[in-house]
Amino acid sequence: MTEIRLPFSELVERLSAIFVKQGLPGRVASVLATNCATCQRDGALSHGVFRIPAYVSTLQSGWGSPAALPEIDPGEGALIRVDAHGGFAQVALEEAMPLLRERVRTQGVAALAIRNSQHFSAIWPDVEPFAEEGLMALSVVNSMAVVVPPGGKTPVFGTNPMAFACPREGQAPYVWDQASSALAHGDVQIAAREGRALEPGCGVDAEGQPTTDPEVVLNGGALLPFGGYKGASIAMTIEILAAAFTGGAFSTEVDWSDHPGAKIPLTGQFLLVADPAYGGATGFGARVAALSDTVRAAGQERLPGDRRHRVRAEALEKGVALTQADLDMLAEYL
């Protein structure tokens, strides 16, 4: 397939126009477009323009309040609570960013608890900007119940991603973003499409019995947490942080049955930011760089983020890679 390269700003404009055409305010459209274009730019294709049809079908379904602007309770402490009012989590984060930045610099640590928010993207774009400013950030989002607990047969957890970012002197920030399920839901769909079996330990059938058939997982079955009982503890804790603590919905509470076409969970997000230089501490970025070097020297060839940062550098030079099919699809919505 021919690869087409589009300048980043042009891709953002096209995506923004699509969101505006679907009725979103310019501000919301711009945040979502930048987020989606950023994923495409970095080669995180499962969260790139591939997601546009599902964004559109959700926007047309009447689900949530996608045009809503967030309401920030600034308080006076290190914890900032935000009600996204059914809008997008990234918009809430963008809006709260200046206050969050100010609080973490004065307090050393600060947190954002977003509730009633839609999230349909990777979460490394939510944490990486903090690392670029010298801060450390950790975030979790819950989603919709597609993961069974160990030994269980009813899905209760979302794929519940977690992401971390921090600065690394002389290198791109250290950034990872991973699901707490053994596989991302999208990977199961791709395996089904390609007729490939899943690795053992990733999914169960409707009776809770292990299966490697992606069709069985998708039709009444469910995913398993990564790493057995330990991953299940993490998946459950993400429900607690992103939903119980923020006041958002649990993954089991997401019910879009009255909104055919809706595909975006409306739950909550928790984000913690810390300032390594607080209190005059020095050397953090250099030590993280040294640790990364140690880990590479020990034999781990690729650290999280390596590929994305390489693809990004190429995209900034040559433009964002897209296929003709991507462009045709976007044109349909323009």
Add this chain to the structure above:
Amino acid sequence: MTEIRLPFSELVERLSAIFVKQGLPGRVASVLATNCATCQRDGALSHGVFRIPAYVSTLQSGWGSPAALPEIDPGEGALIRVDAHGGFAQVALEEAMPLLRERVRTQGVAALAIRNSQHFSAIWPDVEPFAEEGLMALSVVNSMAVVVPPGGKTPVFGTNPMAFACPREGQAPYVWDQASSALAHGDVQIAAREGRALEPGCGVDAEGQPTTDPEVVLNGGALLPFGGYKGASIAMTIEILAAAFTGGAFSTEVDWSDHPGAKIPLTGQFLLVADPAYGGATGFGARVAALSDTVRAAGQERLPGDRRHRVRAEALEKGVALTQADLDMLAEYL
């Protein structure tokens, strides 16, 4: 083996006397004794009186500054930095507790960054007390390099445990504590002693090749992270939080070669506390209880902490369970 039951307070007194006899100040001895007796009481036997000989051999090795009292930099924000000065992390936590409690109630979220600290116990005892006060707590500690990254052959990470606790209305707090290695180091030792093979995926030999032989893992080999690449990201992040962020040593930097008999890592600990009721929010404990019920109903028979809380209840009624061999061992140090 006959089970002997000793009142909790009597066990604490005996253990405290042992620590004092090894030269520790009463305050330090009391914190360590209570911590160790708490593990024994809850049936967390790998961190109970079983650890006393290694505590003693470390204390006699001249390693660290076990009698040191921590120095707290109170600052004015939500992040409190503590230099344990080579003493025990639990003493630093105990000392910082009143300030941490005050800060989390006024700020909504607060963190403790302890450096130059020894830790030789489970970390659920560090987080569970917060849950009993209605707070949520998350903590990580790095240790000594015994875990290789995926694809690697040189150990770079500690078994790096993580623990979480939060209140749960009408039930004991939700508490978990798990290593970021596939197995705890103690489990490998027990398997070696019993001549049992390890599960596949837990360890490698000196060349980084997979092995299920515990002797090979213990002699030049290493453990693997739990959950593959995802667990490795978490293990590395624990090094970043507990060491780079606090100013403590990385697991690879622990060097006790001049102190034969030393067995306790001297690194750092990161602890985050958040107040679910901050800003007038309500219902957190009830929602976590409901989530726990949902997870049980979905088929996970045992949630983390269930067994410990059951064993504890029995111990509070009948006394802490010990064997005659335990008592004989303790008597040798008294």
